[in-house]
Amino acid sequence: MLESSWLVTALAMVLALVISAVLIAAADADVQAAAAYFFARPMDLLSSAWSAVAQAYIALFQGSIVDPGATTFAKALRPLTETMTVSVPLIFAGLGLGIGFRAGLFNIGAQGQIIMGAVVGGYIGFALDLPVGLHLLLAVIGSALGGAIWAGIAGVLKARTGANEVIVTIMLNNIAIYLVGYLLTTSPFQRGNSNNPISPAVDANAVYPLLLGTGFRLHAGFLLAIAAAVGVWWLMNRSTMGFQFRAVGSNPHAARTAGMSVEASYVWVMVIAGALAGLGGSAQVLGTEKVLTAGVAASFGFDAITVALLGRSKPLGTVFAGLLFGALRAGGYSMQARTGTPIDIVLVVQSLIVLFIAAPPLVRAVFRLPSPGAVRPGVLATKEAAA
Incomplete structure (x- = not known):
C-alpha cells in the first residue's frame, strides 16, 4: 500500500x-x-x-472550498478555513501514524492518544492560571506528553514482550475512551455544578490564537501542524534516528545485525507518534472546541489511518490527505443541508x-x-x- x-x-x-x-x-x-x-x-x-x-x-x-453565492468575500472563503480547521488533528495524527507505518509498526491507537493529549492539555488549560504565552506553551507540551506516554505504553510492551501493537493500541483506545468519560464525572474536570459531562472552558491564555479574527475558527494549530510536517520530513529523511526507523521498518533483522537497537526504535517511534497525536488533541481542546468532552476526538484517530495511507506516510502527502478529509467532513454537512x-x-x-x-x-x-x-x-x- x-x-x-x-x-x-x-x-x-x-x-x-x-x-x-x-x-x-x-x-x-x-x-x-x-x-x-x-x-x-x-x-x-x-x-x-x-x-x-x-x-x-x-x-x-x-x-x-469556496461558496460563490455568499454575500461577502469573508463568507465565501469561510468553507476553506473550516476545511483547514478540521484538517489539523487529522494532519497531526496522520504524521504520527505515518512514522509508525514506515518503521514497520501498525499503530492504530491515535484515537486514544488524541484523547489523552486533550485530557492533559485541557486540564492544564482550565485548571491553571498562568501568564499569556507560558500557559499555552505548557498546555501544548502537556498534550504532547499525554499522547506520548499513552503510545509509549504500547511501544514498551512491543519492545519488551513482543506484544502485538495492533491489539495493544486497540485496548488503549478503549481505555482512553472510558477514562475520559469517567474523568468528566469527577470534580476536577466538571464545570461547576453541571451534571453534563463537560469540563470548564479553557482559559483564554491557553487558547490557540485565531489566524483570521473572530469571524473564523482557523487557529494557530494549523501552522503548528505544518511545522510538525516539516519536522517529520527532517526526522525521517535527514536524521540518524529517522534512518534507523526506516531501516527497522524495511528489515528489522538486518537492522539488528548492523548494530541498531530495534527495541529502542519501537519505543521511540511510538513515543513520537503519540506526541504528534496528542498535539492533535491540543488542536481540539485548545483551538476548536475550547472545552474537554467525551467526544473531543470524534473519529479523527481512525480517519487518520486513512490519511496516513492516502498520503503514503510521507509528510507532504499526509498534509494534502488531511486537507482532503477535512474538506469531506466540512462539506458533508453542507451537502446534506442543501441537497438532502x-x-x-x-x-x-x-x-x-x-x-x-x-x-x-x-x-x-x-x-x-x-x-x-x-x-x-x-x-x-x-x-x-x-x-
Missing part, C-alpha cells in the same frame, strides 16, 4: 467518487421516481441522476478510498494499468531484438 504510485492513489479516489455518485443517485427521490418509467423515457432517469450527483458534489465543494443527500455518503467515500488504496491491483485492473516492474510486450520485444 505504501509503495503504490501517486497515479494509483489518485485513481483510487476517482473510483471512490464514481461509485459514491451511483449511491447518491440511487438515494435521490427524483431518480427513484424516474426509474419507475425508465423504458418509456430513459433520458429522464439519466437527467435526474446527473442532476442529483452534480448538485451533491457542487454542495460538497461549496461547503468545503445523507451525510453517510461522505463516510462511504472515505471507506471506498481506504478499500481501493488497500487493493492497488484492483485499481490497476479497473484502469488497465501495468503492474509495478512489468515490462510492456512491445518494450520486451524491442529488448529481445536488440539482444
Whole structure:
C-alpha cells in the first residue's frame, strides 16, 4: 500500500467518487421516481441522476472550498478555513501514524492518544492560571506528553514482550475512551455544578490564537501542524534516528545485525507518534472546541489511518490527505443541508478510498494499468531484438 504510485492513489479516489455518485443517485427521490418509467423515457432517469450527483458534489465543494453565492468575500472563503480547521488533528495524527507505518509498526491507537493529549492539555488549560504565552506553551507540551506516554505504553510492551501493537493500541483506545468519560464525572474536570459531562472552558491564555479574527475558527494549530510536517520530513529523511526507523521498518533483522537497537526504535517511534497525536488533541481542546468532552476526538484517530495511507506516510502527502478529509467532513454537512443527500455518503467515500488504496491491483485492473516492474510486450520485444 505504501509503495503504490501517486497515479494509483489518485485513481483510487476517482473510483471512490464514481461509485459514491451511483449511491447518491440511487438515494435521490427524483431518480427513484424516474426509474419507475425508465423504458418509456430513459433520458429522464439519466437527467435526474446527473442532476442529483452534480448538485451533491457542487454542495460538497461549496461547503468545503469556496461558496460563490455568499454575500461577502469573508463568507465565501469561510468553507476553506473550516476545511483547514478540521484538517489539523487529522494532519497531526496522520504524521504520527505515518512514522509508525514506515518503521514497520501498525499503530492504530491515535484515537486514544488524541484523547489523552486533550485530557492533559485541557486540564492544564482550565485548571491553571498562568501568564499569556507560558500557559499555552505548557498546555501544548502537556498534550504532547499525554499522547506520548499513552503510545509509549504500547511501544514498551512491543519492545519488551513482543506484544502485538495492533491489539495493544486497540485496548488503549478503549481505555482512553472510558477514562475520559469517567474523568468528566469527577470534580476536577466538571464545570461547576453541571451534571453534563463537560469540563470548564479553557482559559483564554491557553487558547490557540485565531489566524483570521473572530469571524473564523482557523487557529494557530494549523501552522503548528505544518511545522510538525516539516519536522517529520527532517526526522525521517535527514536524521540518524529517522534512518534507523526506516531501516527497522524495511528489515528489522538486518537492522539488528548492523548494530541498531530495534527495541529502542519501537519505543521511540511510538513515543513520537503519540506526541504528534496528542498535539492533535491540543488542536481540539485548545483551538476548536475550547472545552474537554467525551467526544473531543470524534473519529479523527481512525480517519487518520486513512490519511496516513492516502498520503503514503510521507509528510507532504499526509498534509494534502488531511486537507482532503477535512474538506469531506466540512462539506458533508453542507451537502446534506442543501441537497438532502445523507451525510453517510461522505463516510462511504472515505471507506471506498481506504478499500481501493488497500487493493492497488484492483485499481490497476479497473484502469488497465501495468503492474509495478512489468515490462510492456512491445518494450520486451524491442529488448529481445536488440539482444
